[in-house]
Amino acid sequence: MKKTVYITRKLPDEIINKLSSSFHVRMWEEENVPVPRDVLLKEIEDVDGLLCLLTEKIDEDVINKAKHLKVISNVAVGYNNIDIQAASRKGIIVTNTPGVLTETTADLTFTLLMATARRVVEASDYLRSGDWRTWSLMQLTGQDIYGATLGIIGLGRIGEALVKRAKGFDMTVLYYNRTRKKEKELELGIHYRELKDLLQQSDFVCLLLPYSPEVHYLIGKEELSLMKRSAILINTARGGIVDEEALYQALASGKIWAAGLDVFEQEPVPVDHPLLSLPNVVTLPHIGSASVKTRMRMAHLASENLINVLSGREPITPVIVNK
Incomplete structure (x- = not known):
């Protein structure tokens, strides 16, 4: 039967x-x-x-x-x-x-990093709305990727794949993981940092760890306050890892520069969610593995x-x- x-x-x-x-x-x-x-x-x-x-x-x-x-x-x-x-x-x-899905998700993570850093969505909307009338020196200026410092939280398969992409941009790569991986430090040319130090030193912070109750709101008000004002947060892991209210406040007040989000605590994310109202946030509908x-x-x-x-x-x- x-x-x-x-x-x-x-x-x-x-x-x-x-x-x-x-x-x-x-x-x-x-x-x-x-x-x-x-x-x-x-x-x-x-x-x-x-x-x-x-x-x-x-x-x-x-x-x-x-x-x-x-x-x-x-x-x-x-x-x-x-x-x-x-x-x-x-x-x-x-x-x-x-x-x-390792390589595809790493591709999307780096795509989101680049789009956020260089204000790609914002610039496209600017052009399509008819606001582009001339070229000016500081118009839609973003953050450099080449030579910047990338902090990866969660060095699993996708984290390791992201390192290889970052190395092509001559980025210094820091990582924080529940278990330190000394062999990967030598193999990939990366540096371990405690979470506090990683947040303080990184130009880009990418979340790539699996969700569990232990990491709920791992990134909250206190953690965001440690980041550089020019820093960018990228989350392609799970929404519950970030306190979205704290993130909104940090972005709206200029405490951090921008965020790129493929995941949200509630999915589908409501269209009136405060984060969707900010010009310095690039949002995607959970398409990390979508090839x-x-x-x-x-x-x-x-x-x-x-x-x-x-x-x-x-x-x-x-x-x-x-x-």
């Missing part, structure tokens, strides 16, 4: 066909609208596998509804949308998709994790539960 899987968002036919060859597949058919919670709670009851996006909150209530669930396959590197401990208590394996090839790699890895578990094999990229 075929097992049943539920997919929480419409995915490419290539992925659906791959799963349909082995399982009964049910799916929320909308591509741009998340599955309603009442639908998810109903669908989860009798399925063996769940393929979900980071937009779905797979909390204890959802997990306890599941009678036969064996695997939750998350199409994302992060998994803070899933109650890992609740899943572990029921013997449910959770998987994610690390590795395949065609990378998103397909993520979907394939997620489907292969699900297939492996339901076929009695080991998952490729399981989430390790800390007990």
